[in-house]
Structure formats: structure tokens, C-alpha cells
Amino acid sequence: MAIVETRLTGKIGSLTRLQITQFLFGLAIIFAIIKPLLPEFLVRIPVEMILPYDIWLQTLFDFIKDDLGLLTVTRGISSVLEWFLDITANLLYGKRRWPNIGPVPWVAIAVVAAVIGFWLKGWKMALLAGGTFVWVALIGQWKLAMQTMSVIAVAAPMAFLIGLLLGICAWKYPRFQRAIMPVLSILQTLPFFTYLLPAVIFFKVGPTAGCIATIIYAIPPMVLMTTLGLKKVSHEVVEAGHMSGSTRWQMLRYVYLPAARTEILVGVNQVIMLCLAMVVLTAFIGMPGLGAKLLSLMNSLKLGRSFEIGITIVLIAVTLDRLSKAWVVKQPEHFERGTSWFVRHKLLIIGIIAFIVSIILAQFVQVADHITRKQDLSMGKDIDNVIRAILANDIITGVTDWLRWFLITWVLIPFRNALLWLPTGSVILAMAAFGYFVGGRKSALLVVIFFGVIALTGWWDRSMITLYAVISAVILATLIGIPLGIAAARNPKWSEPILLVCDTAQTFPSFIYLIPAIMLFSVNDVAVVFAILIFATVPLMRYTIEGIRAVPSELLEAADMAGATRNQKLLKVQLPLALPTMAVGFNQAIMFAFFMVIIAAFIGTQDLGQELQKTLAGNNLGKNFVLGMCVSLMALAFNHIIMRWSNDRRKALGVG
């Protein structure tokens, strides 16, 4: 046996990686050609062989839930959370709960936001922060926005704390880190529906479940950033701490955590943004707020109001993002010795005074307290009409109709049918070839296992439909995003503003991208692909620009001196060096696409997303998890292959 094995490996060793890849790929094609002759299990896993994962999981969940009494624990947690949520809800929009003093008048909140903005980054930030809240109030969405904010106000600090603690543990105990890392990467690729259902089952429906789902969703980056930051603390700083005789606790409190401030604050920024993204999506489990309103407006195709809510969400996202990023880069400033307490805390005092004045003002002036329906400046109807008028324009309808027709009949449907027609074995082999080419035997094996598990769940066809939407959208996004990125990168005048736009666009909750898609293409596959397309183009463009701009200038000068033309320089120097970075963008595009395709389910696709959404209605946790894992496994397979390639490439080029 041993001899056979060595002979086999010897033989494999003598083949080049390319040959094996070709062999695997050839086999995949042969499988496709001789499909009618293939044994059944290679075409589709027969029903008898499908493993009832969902039932097993369901049993497991039931066991944990009922027999181990997890439900009592979680209900306990939810009552604590509910207490916090009631407080923020009372303060922000006047829900009748303890402490019964809210709602805080909108003017007061806007003023405080402006002062915080000023403190962090000066007038412009003050204008953005204050302006956002003024807009929200004037457009008549104050209560909706505050419902959303009241959940974020609880979820973000919770996610921060839990993430920080886990991050510290992961840094302190390598074994814990090894255990938690795979869990985190799965969590980051799990579709959000998979967060929602357990939250609903284990925690009561409504804000509490939404809050829990949001917290869990926002934890992973906080853990990663904390660990990263703590590891990066310079060892002489650590040694200085030791030599000063710090105890362990003192080391953590006075040395490590403050020295890792930047990374931890970057984590805070990500926590806030993910909380916002998720809290909007919790509309699917009946959480009131901006997301729920947007969902119902889009369902009834009220485009004008959807548009306004979209702007509100975008403004809030940009404000939260910019504020927290300003906090990251804000360094403490020193005051001269002997500066009085009042001068040192000037802005704090101004903020408090402004807050109190606005509250007093609101007692006497009704508009400053709240804006009634009649007073708001919403122009939903008018915008509706304008949008309809624009869309009814012959040229636009002509273009969109043609595009829709072309894409559906010539691209999407054929591609989808092809994927569905292909035998399972063939797809898995092709993926294995792909994996082998990039990462050798281990990657190939990993990909085969991931896709094999999907095949065994029996959700193969739905998975392929999901994959089809993802791949078509990402290919289109690549065709658009990369040339645009290259064009922008070559002209510094353009690259700055475009990077800024990409940066801003990436902070939008994904839900927003559905609005233009539905406007242009109404509800069908093209709209789904279009929504994914714009969502995925953003990272592609961004990383292309960043990759090209990061090419060291000496190399470009060397190329210039060698007499290269602009195009030669691009093709021979810039692109090859930028490719690893561009691959990261491509990977992100795919991850975003998997995320978006599930959200788009509500437009009425037939993929895993729709099935997932159905599970929300019942409480079939087992099935929900199996579906979630299918999405996650596909995403992880792509993630593994692309990142592996990018890292190898980087090493080969000797950068990073």
C-alpha cells in the first residue's frame, strides 16, 4: 500500500500544476459532454443520498433550546436588553417606558451632533452632523430614524464591548484565537437571514431580536481589530510598562489598550457601520424604523418616498462614518500648563449649554420640539411624479427595456440554464481545477469538500441559481469597474473624487442599492443583477485605483527611461503590480454579491435567498441554517481561492 501511495504521489509530483489543472478541467468538460451516460449521482445527488442535515440540526437546536434550557437563558438576556432598549426608545422617540422623560426634542439632538462634529473635525463636520439631523426632522422621518437609532445606540456599545473582550481573549490565548477565527470568518459570510431567525426564536420578536442579530453581526471586525491592535503595540512600550512595575491589569488598562487606540477605534467605526447596515435589514423580522418603512414603500413601489428615505439612510450612514473616522485620526491636543478647566473643556460646556437651551426653547416653540405631518417638507408625491416622468421618457424606457430584454434572453437565462444543466460532478471538478491551479492540492480539496457538502444538502439547484446571479453580476461589474478604475487611476484629478465617492458608497447600507434597481427595471432578475452590479462595482473600482496608484514611482520612472509608452507602462508595469490588490477588490465584490443576492430575495428571486426568507415565517431553524451554510460555503470557497492567489502573487512580486 505504501509503495502504491509513494508511486502515486511521485507521479503527481512529476506533473506540473498546470497539467493537473488541465486534466481536472478536461474531466469536467467530458462529464458535461457525456452527461446522459453519467451515473446518476454524478449528475445530481439522488434524493435517497441527501443527508437530512436540517432535521439533525433542528433536533440539535431543539435539544439545546428546550432540554438544555437555553431558552430561559436567552429570555433572561433579552429582558436585560429590553430594559436598555426601552430607555433609548423613551429618550429618542418617546416610547412610554421608564424613565418616561423623552422624547428629547430634535433640535437638542441636532445641536449636540453639530458640537460633536465640530469637536472632532471642525466646521464642515459640524455642518454635516447637524445638517443630517435637521434634514431628518424636516423631511418628517424623525420618529422612524430615532427608532432605528435607538437600536443602534444599544447594539453598537454592546457589540463593541463583547468584541473588545473577545479580542483581548484571542490576543491573550492563542488557542482561543485559533478556535474563534474560523467561526468569525463563517459569521462574516453567513447571509443575514441566518442571523435573523435564531434571533427571533431565541429572543422575542421585535427590537430585542433585531438588536441581538445586529450585535452578533457587528462583533467579528471588532474582535479582529482589537487583536490586531494589541499585537502591534511596540515591544519597548510593553517593556517600559513592565519595568515600571505594572501588574497585568495595569498593563492592559494603561499600556496595551491606550496604545492600540487607533485599531480599536477603527473597529468602532466598523461596528457602527455594520450595526446600521444590519438594523436596516432587521425590517425583515418586523423591526420598526427606517428599514421597515423603506421595505413597505418599495413593496408598494412608492418611489418618491423610498427615495427620500434612501437619502436619510445615506446621510445617517455618511455622518456616522465620518464622525467615527474623524475620531480615529483625532489625536489628543495639549494645553499649556495652567490652562483652566473651563478652557480645557470649552466644547463640552458649550455642548451642554446648547443642549439645555434647545430643550428650553422646545418647550415654547413647537417646531423645535417636533415637526408635525403638516409641517414636514416631504415631497414624496412630487418626486414620485418626477421620477415617473423621467422613467417614462422614451429614450430611457427604450434603453432599459432593451437592456432588460437583451440581458434576460441572451445572457441571464442561457447562463442560468447552463449552470442548472451542468452535472454536479462537472461543476465540482471545474471548481477543483480552479482551486488546484491557485493553491495546489489543499485548496482543491477544500473547494471539493465545500461544494460537495452543498450537493449533499439537496439544495444544489437553488445554490446554482444563487451562484448564477452572483457570477453574472460580478462579471458585469468587472467589465465596468476595472476599466473605469484604470481610467480614473491614470488621471489624478479624477482618482481623488472617485475614491471619495467609492468610500462613501461603501458606507451605504446594502438595502439602498435596491432603490435605483427597482426604479429602472422594476421587479425581476435584471433588477437583482443590477443591484448587485452597482454594489459590487464599488470595491472593484476602488481597489483598482488604489492598486495602480500604489505602484512605486521609481518603477514608473524606470519604465519612462526605458522609453515605454503610456499604454506599455500600464500593461507591463502598473497592471501586473496592481493585480494582487485588484484581486482583493474582486474578492470583496464577490462577497458583497453573495450578501446582496440574498437581500434581493425580496424582489422575488428563486434562489436560496427566497427559501431563506420563507424560513423566517415559520421557525424552521434547521433548514435556515442549512441554507445559510450553502451560501457561506460558496462564499468561503471563492474567498479562499482569490485571497490565496492574491497573497501568493504578492509574495512573488515581493510586495507586502
Next chain:
Amino acid sequence: MNDINPVISCKSVWKLFGGNAEKYLASMKKGQSFEQIRQAGYIAAVRDVSLDIARGEMLVIMGLSGSGKSTLVRCLSRLIDITGGEVKVDGQDIMDLNERELIDLRRKKMGMVFQSFGLLPHRTVLENVAFPLEMRGQDRHDRRERAMEVIKLVGLEGREEYFPRELSGGQQQRVGIARSLAIEPDIWFLDEPFSALDPLIRREMQDEFLRLQEILGKTIVFITHDFDEALRLADRIAIMKDGAVEQCDTPDKIVLNPATEYVAKFTEEIEKSRVIHAEVLTKPINGYKLEGASISADATILQLSRQLIGDNRDILPVTNKDGVLIGGMNRQEALNVLLGEN
């Protein structure tokens, strides 16, 4: 200088970097060279070092970059755990200390200035300097007072509210020095503490440490690349190469009788007459009668040069600080040193 009870005493201390270093060291044959150890996949940062440092002594460690100076000092303060051997501080094996005892030792006895300063980036100068006091639980007012005192001493008055990133390299280094001065430890580890200072301040700082050593009897282990500095400060100099201490002796002896070829090369460029004191060349006279003016035992040959050339006696009488005759110095021998012939 060799006290009966050295403050720090290390016996064949080893520090190897690499996985499972202890196991490797235990099974390693004696007398492996640095290269051989490296072939085995380990870096011998400290190699079989034995040193005794007496109370009140200033030991200067010198050696090329990467020769293991910083690592040795880290072993002495147990910032890193040694791979083999033993380090005793005041007779206590510091490898046996538990966490609490180690913290106590550092709070009460040790201080260190780091090569790249090791300032806490989020604290002002004042807070950085007060940090060790804060860890000891001193109250706010006292520690501010003390911190201000030493900040003044290192010449950073007026910058106490600055953050490290707002200071120049030399100023940052002075913050590091002030931080260790704040607690006036008995044992001081100074890792190139003056490397970023201008000559004027450097001299002031050297004087300050000499003063502390003399008046308060502090024990100081000092790393430097600057031979002049070493000469000014050192009671003894240890010269390291590839992790091993090649020679540890008074400056005169190192220059006069280098133990190895490496030390000879290391000290080759130095003008010996500046290092060597009359005392070293003095021999007992066994009742021999010496005439004329005597010279002082702790003058360097360079300082005596005029006298050496002008005089015509063969043997010059040498007296110590108290004016007692301790012997005679061969004038020709001294002239050889002065002319660099040896």
C-alpha cells in the same frame, strides 16, 4: 571592585532565540560556536555570559550592533526569560520569582532607559514620567511634583503637556531618562540612553548619572557605542561579540592587555595615552630611593605628557590621592604608551 556580595551576579547565562531553545541548549555540546548554533536554526543572542556587578559600580557594555548587548540587559531585568544559566539580584535568583515578586522587585529596585525610548504614545510628557510612580500607587499630587522635578532636571521644562509625537528624538529620549530618574532605582539599566542627545546635554546627563552613582551608590549597567563616553563613566567595560563577553575589565587593562584578538582590534583605534593611568604602569620600588617631584596615580599618561618629555629621570615616583608614595613608573614605558609604540 569585586565586592563579596555582588548586586547582580550571572553565571553562564544563555539566551537563544528559536523554537524549543531550552531543549536544544540542554542537548547542545559544549563549545559550540555562534555559527554552529546558527546552522542549527537558533540565534545565540547571549552566549555563556558570567558577570558579577558590584554595588555602586558602573559597568559599561560595548560591542557591535547585534552583538547582544540589549538582550543581555533584558536578561538581567528578566524582561525576557533566559534559556540557561542563572541570574541573581541581591542573592535572589530572579528566574524563581513569581509575578508578584517580580513586580515588587521592579517597583522597588530597578529602572531602565530604552534604546528606542518606549514612551507611551497616548500620555503627555508629564504623564509618561509619572507613570512608574502611578503604578506604585503614589498619590496624584506627589507624583506630579516629583515628575516636574526630573523634567526640569533633563531640561524639558515647558513641554510637560506635550505628547511624545510632538517632540524631537532627543527630547523623547530625555523623557525616557526622566521617567527612570523619577524613581531613582538602586539598579539602573541604561540602553544607549544618550544616543540621540547633542554633546552639551549629553555631557550634563553623564555628569548627572555620575553624581547619582557617587552620592547615592547606584549600580548602573550602561550600554553605549561611544568609547569616550565609556571612558568617562566606566568602572569596568565589558566587550561583547556574537553574544559572548570577550573581556570585562577596567578600561586601562582592556587597552593594555586585550584578552582576545577581537578586543585588540576593537580598541586599536583608541589613543591609549588617554585611557591609561599612571597607576597602572606603577611598579613597587622595594625600598628603592626616588628623588624629585612625584606624579599623581590617577592622571592619564596624556595628561602627564609634558612632564614625561621634559623629565630625565628613569623612574618617576607615583603618589595616590592622599599623597602617599605607592611606587615608581618607568618613564620609557610611559613614553612608549604616549607614542603609541607597544
